Amino acid sequence: MPRLAGLLGLILLAVAACAPAPAPLGPDGKPLPKAYIIRPGDESRVTYSMVDSINALRRAAGLGELQLNSQLTAAAATHSRDMSVQNRPWHFGSDGSSPLERVKRTGYPGRMLGENISETYETELETLSAWMDLPDTRSVIMDPAAREVGFAWYQEPNGKIWWTLVTGA
Numbered sequence: 001m002p003r004l005a006g007l008l009g010l011i012l013l014a015v016a017a018c019a020p021a022p023a024p025l026g027p028d029g030k031p032l033p034k035a036y037i038i039r040p041g042d043e044s045r046v047t048y049s050m051v052d053s054i055n056a057l058r059r060a061a062g063l064g065e066l067q068l069n070s071q072l073t074a075a076a077a078t079h080s081r082d083m084s085v086q087n088r089p090w091h092f093g094s095d096g097s098s099p100l101e102r103v104k105r106t107g108y109p110g111r112m113l114g115e116n117i118s119e120t121y122e123t124e125l126e127t128l129s130a131w132m133d134l135p136d137t138r139s140v141i142m143d144p145a146a147r148e149v150g151f152a153w154y155q156e157p158n159g160k161i162w163w164t165l166v167t168g169a
Contacts, residue, residue, distance in 0.1 A: 037155070050125075070150075113146050
């Protein structure tokens with residue numbers, strides 16, 4: 001009988017060793033997040049996930065929807081890449097350019113209204129949620145004068161994402 005119990009114990013130990021290891025925990029005691037990797041071919045899904053979500057929030061607030069604009073998106077893409085090069089999230093380009101200047105360089109015929117930026121490993125919807133939690137960034141998204149939006153990102157090989165959203169009218 002002791003021999004059978006020992007064999008059963010070894011089998012249980014072997015089975016337990018096959019179970020997946022628990023997720024590593026961060027300083028807050030919660031599991032560390034997995035990197036959100038945007039793969040080639042995901043660009044449209046990510047872009048329209050953000051734009052559709054913004055428009056749902058705006059509709060719920062009685063505001064008009066924003067149309068995706070390629071010139072504003074070009075300004076956003078340029079800035080996302082440049083923030084990565086500078087390794088800091090801020091509104092000025094490495095050449096000293098402001099958001100207004102970057103939008104003007106694209107030939108956008110309208111008026112640039114606002115810019116939101118973020119450095120994160122989070123998804124586009126988590127980033128939108130964080131922007132909506134802060135009055136300054138929320139006001140860019142919910143500006144009643146806004147009619148168009150540009151949205152882009154640059155993802156580094158380590159998974160860090162530099163998000164930029166620009167609104168215009």
